Amino acid sequence: MQESSHKICTLADAISRRxxxxxxxxxxxxxxxxxxxxxxxxxxxxxxxxQTGTKMIVGVNADSSVRQLKGPTRPVNNEYARARILAALGFVDMVIVFEEETPLNLINELLPDVLVKGDDYSIETIVGAKEVIANGGKVTTIPLVPSYSTTNIIQKLKN
Structure with a gap:
């Protein structure tokens, strides 16, 4: 069985594969x-x-980006560990780590056919939605499983 780390790409590799x-x-x-x-x-x-397409790219916030978004005690797992775990999932075809607070640059470079976020977002608030739609793609949201979040898990461990 082949190790899945080959799914973790640089931006240049991602553009080529895309x-x-x-x-x-x-x-x-x-x-x-x-x-x-x-x-x-x-x-x-x-x-x-x-399930909304035939290939899936997952953008993963770099450690510095996670700290900006979640605070100084996060992430719990470093960016390589997070990327490697995602790459091991059979339904994930590519993983790319990004340093910015949002994936707008990645979206502009890769121009996916489908942009997906959780239903805690509205289409209007999804970063890159305008760009994907302008390129003929679609933007959709997926219902989230209630009560599951990393923040909740960390709080449970603290209690």
């Missing part, structure tokens, strides 16, 4: 997040996101 998938008429899905402590909510969400 172009190849486009030539093959693959329906490319993009989603992103911190994915700090992988849990049922993440797996359910990612599995459903993948």
């Amino acid at each position: 172009a190849a998938w486009k030539q093959e008429n693959q329906q490319v899905v993009f989603t992103n997040g911190c994915f700090d402590i992988l849990h049922l909510g993440h797996v359910d969400y990612l599995e459903k996101a993948r």
Whole structure:
């Protein structure tokens, strides 16, 4: 069995793979997040996101980006560990770590056919939605599993 770390790409590699998938008429899905402590909510969400296309790219916030978004005590797991765990999921085709607070640059470079976020977002508030729609793609939300979040897990451990 091949190690899944080959799914973790630089931006240049991601652009190249995306172009190849486009030539093959693959329906490319993009989603992103911190994915700090992988849990049922993440797996359910990612599995459903993948069902909206034939290939899925997951953008993962770098450690510095997670600290900006979640505070100085996060992430619990470093960016390589988070990327490697996501890459091991069979329904994830590519993982790319990004330093910025949002994945807008990645979305602009990769122009996915489908952009997916959880239903805690509205289409109007999803970063990159305008760009994907302008390129002929679609933007959709996936219902989240109630009560599952990394923040809740950390709070439970503290209690």
